[in-house]
Amino acid sequence: MNTTTAEPNSSSQADRTLRTLRSRIVAGQFPAATRLGEVALARSLGVSRTPLRSALLQLAQEGLLERTGSSYTVRAFSFHDALVAIELRGVIEGTAARMAAEQQRNPDSLIPIKNTVTKIDHIIATDTINHYGALNDQFHQQLAALSGSSLIESEVMRASRLPFAAPSAFSSSDDDTQRFKTSLIIGQQHHHALVDAIEKHCGSRAEHLAREHACLAITNIEVAFREREQQQYSTPLLALITEQNTP
Amino acid sequence: MNTTTAEPNSSSQADRTLRTLRSRIVAGQFPAATRLGEVALARSLGVSRTPLRSALLQLAQEGLLERTGSSYTVRAFSFHDALVAIELRGVIEGTAARMAAEQQRNPDSLIPIKNTVTKIDHIIATDTINHYGALNDQFHQQLAALSGSSLIESEVMRASRLPFAAPSAFSSSDDDTQRFKTSLIIGQQHHHALVDAIEKHCGSRAEHLAREHACLAITNIEVAFREREQQQYSTPLLALITEQNTP
DNA sequence: TAAGTGATATATGTATACAATTTAGAATGA
DNA sequence: TCATTCTAAATTGTATACATATATCACTTA
Known part of the structure; x- marks a missing residue:
């Protein structure tokens, strides 16, 4: 059975950041179309920009975020x-x-x-x-x-x-x-x-x-x-x- | 029309690396199950590890690569x-x-x-x-x-x-x-x-x-x-x- | 007053140094 | 000879410094 696709409770910063950020977005913590600045978000999550960027990239591919110009915004769903x-x-x-x-x-x-x-x-x-x-x-x-x-x-x-x-x-x-x-x-x-x-x-x-x-x-x-x-x-x-x- | 999802011929290293690496994989340059070490690949592509990691992450989500343990390997297709x-x-x-x-x-x-x-x-x-x-x-x-x-x-x-x-x-x-x-x-x-x-x-x-x-x-x-x-x-x-x- | 230009600040993109982890190999013991 | 463990090397994960692009605002000029 493939356990790598189901997210393990990994101890890596990137995975934790991915899960935390996803749950915050899904919980509606950021209004739709909110621009997610990397520096501020990284500070707020207590990690550096590197694992945060990895999480942002994955959330964009999942469809929760959108690229707008050079940065990410929370996608609005109807x-x-x-x-x-x-x-x-x-x-x-x-x-x-x-x-x-x-x-x-x-x-x-x-x-x-x-x-x-x-x-x-x-x-x-x-x-x-x-x-x-x-x-x-x-x-x-x-x-x-x-x-x-x-x-x-x-x-x-x-x-x-x-x-x-x-x-x-x-x-x-x-x-x-x-x-x-x-x-x-x-x-x-x-x-x-x-x-x-x-x-x-x-x-x-x-x-x-x-x-x-x-x-x-x-x-x-x-x-x-x-x-x-x-x-x-x-x-x-x-x-x-x-x-x-x-x- | 949404032009951000169709890859623009962007001048960013990350995008170029993504495209180059994808075409090399699709061309069969790496035998299936080849482990892609970051340092060697980055040197071979002439970029640093940062944009390369971004490309690897996306190719994994596209399904061309697999995570095996801590690194990426080329996926084998039947x-x-x-x-x-x-x-x-x-x-x-x-x-x-x-x-x-x-x-x-x-x-x-x-x-x-x-x-x-x-x-x-x-x-x-x-x-x-x-x-x-x-x-x-x-x-x-x-x-x-x-x-x-x-x-x-x-x-x-x-x-x-x-x-x-x-x-x-x-x-x-x-x-x-x-x-x-x-x-x-x-x-x-x-x-x-x-x-x-x-x-x-x-x-x-x-x-x-x-x-x-x-x-x-x-x-x-x-x-x-x-x-x-x-x-x-x-x-x-x-x-x-x-x-x-x-x- | 409006438009434009330039400087500054703030953002993201990239490279690299360092930390942590994994892996391979060698050496030792049974 | 095989297994085990310890050491060292290589690899990935993370942080950060620096480069570059973009946006903002003040200042100038028509």
Whole structure:
């Protein structure tokens, strides 16, 4: 298993700076279009400009920052951008699922992902949804791996790092509404169906299931966005969204 | 139009180093799994380690390099990887095409891409295929822009930078075979059909046309690969491909 | 007053010195 | 002969000094 792509809790300044800066941006600490001056930021983060520049470069490639002239600014995201990011993740995961289904494989290779699905079943049955996010992420990672292509695997992970696109981005464990539990049950049904489709080599069904699964996340973010407008409740990620910048 | 994402012929050492190093890797100058020591490489490129490290970081994110332990090595690609990269590009372009089709739009917005298609018609009619690559790339860029989402646009461009996945990667202008001209004509038919589908809001048709269009590139690389095995002819890119590393 | 020019300050780009870590090799012991 | 450990060399990570480009503001001039 490739552990270098998943960020290790490395002790290097550059990695720490990358994580810290990313979480600060995602938390909405910098208003959109804020120019990030290197000297000031480096001081504020307690590192030198060298590891900071490495972090800035990576965040720009992730899509959180933009180059404007010679320096970096925080990218402004519209609500539409968030929907597109989730949809794109669904499209790429759909490709992974289709490839997984189209493959001749050892039946045993599906055992790990089936175990994960069983664990999620248990979580839902016992109403202990604390660990749902981690298991859900694990399911999606195992799905990507089943594609049989390391390239697809890494591109799925990359698409999941697009802002808002992570599979569990809007499934906060402290959301206790009935609506949320219902969406969990439906999502889990998708998981079962996906494994079934892969097992039976139904490529198209697997692809479209993965896409529909992403649509569930779109519904979730739409609800979260409406709640934010009513100032009831705010998921940190939503702080990134500003009113229309994509026409 | 966004000119910062398309690499300008910038005079910065970092950008020049990025381009030089990328082309050397793609040309197969470094055998797969070669470890790229920073000091030696920097000397060989005539720059200091600072801009070189910036280039290495970006090439790693592009997927040409891998981190192995603490340093970078040239990634090994299998033939299968190349096919997957092209297919993935087709999938993402397909999403862009579908989004373009599903949009209500000013009819005038299709004029630029129609002009490009007309120019390609002319090139084929007059058998002056020198500029085909540039115009083809332009078509694909305009298609991505029609999606109406800057995020999709940048992700299409990113997918096209995956090794082997560029739209015109295997259409060398000195390939004078009948087979190549035939593939040009078929590809151009796809272009016409894509614009037609977008104009008529046929989302699914547009999506699947874009995918089929990528399959044309897959056929091209398969032919090029067979030719390489017979040592007739070698497209530089193919030097990157080593025998199976993806099981 | 407005426009333009120049100086200054502040930003990013680059090189390099130094620190920390990893790696390779040699020497010693079983 | 093989394994282990210690030492040294080489490599990467970081900080910083310096170079260069850019923006700002004051001052001059029409």
